Amino acid sequence: DQQVKQNSPSLSVQEGRISILNCDYTNSMFDYFLWYKKYPAEGPTFLISISSIKDKNEDGRFTVFLNKSAKHLSLHIVPSQPGDSAVYFCAAPGAGGTSYGKLTFGQGTILTVHP
Amino acid sequence: NAGVTQTPKFQVLKTGQSMTLQCAQDMNHEYMSWYRQDPGMGLRLIHYSVGAGITDQGEVPNGYNVSRSTTEDFPLRLLSAAPSQTSVYFCASSYSGADQETQYFGPGTRLLVL
Numbered sequence: 001d002q003q004v005k006q007n008s009p010s011l012s013v014q015e016g017r018i019s020i021l022n023c024d025y026t027n028s029m030f031d032y033f034l035w036y037k038k039y040p041a042e043g044p045t046f047l048i049s050i051s052s053i054k055d056k057n058e059d060g061r062f063t064v065f066l067n068k069s070a071k072h073l074s075l076h077i078v079p080s081q082p083g084d085s086a087v088y089f090c091a092a093p094g095a096g097g098t099s100y101g102k103l104t105f106g107q108g109t110i111l112t113v114h115p
Numbered sequence: 116n117a118g119v120t121q122t123p124k125f126q127v128l129k130t131g132q133s134m135t136l137q138c139a140q141d142m143n144h145e146y147m148s149w150y151r152q153d154p155g156m157g158l159r160l161i162h163y164s165v166g167a168g169i170t171d172q173g174e175v176p177n178g179y180n181v182s183r184s185t186t187e188d189f190p191l192r193l194l195s196a197a198p199s200q201t202s203v204y205f206c207a208s209s210y211s212g213a214d215q216e217t218q219y220f221g222p223g224t225r226l227l228v229l
Contacts, residue, residue, distance in 0.1 A: 041223070046219075049217065091158075099209070101163040101164065101165060102148065102163050106157050
């Protein structure tokens with residue numbers, strides 16, 4: 001049972017435009033959600049998170065939106081830059097507020113930003 | 116701080132061979148985890164540990180063993196490698212007490228089983 005899903009394997013955008021990466025989940029008990037970014041031959045790095053009691057969190061060019069009724073979250077990158085080209089994963093911990101070292105990841109979306 | 120380190124970076128094994136993937140962290144994190152990344156599958160949890168001496172299975176534990184004798188180290192053992200274990204392996208650590216627990220990942224070990 002895939003509790004966190006990213007249905008778009010890839011996304012291609014032009015530099016300066018908006019990138020929107022989507023993620024759906026099935027477990028309404030998740031307390032927060034995280035986005036990770038991964039470059040080739042490197043480990044994932046934390047990008048931004050959002051609590052389940054909020055509907056938006058912003059950090060510079062990155063904004064995450066949460067729609068609890070639809071069980072959907074999205075990551076917006078504005079403006080997109082070539083250095084944003086990477087694989088983006090959404091993730092969620094177990095219910096209860098802490099993951100105890102366990103995260104459930106989506107399949108990932110490969111973002112390519114063209115100059 | 117070196118963060119999370121993993122060795123080796125790359126390894127080729129023959130079917131049936133055994134090996135240990137090393138993972139160490141110098142951030143005094145209680146929690147450590149092993150994931151594997153396969154195309155189209157995201158990262159899947161293999162085993163995790165909430166502290167020295169305590170380990171538990173994740174989503175895909177078969178074929179792997181772990182132990183946690185110290186806070187710093189969390190090795191992953193393949194007892195008899197199979198081609199299905201060809202993957203990229205990531206070790207991660209995190210600490211308790213944060214409102215939103217984020218994991219810090221190592222650079223990964225790429226394993227090829229022939």
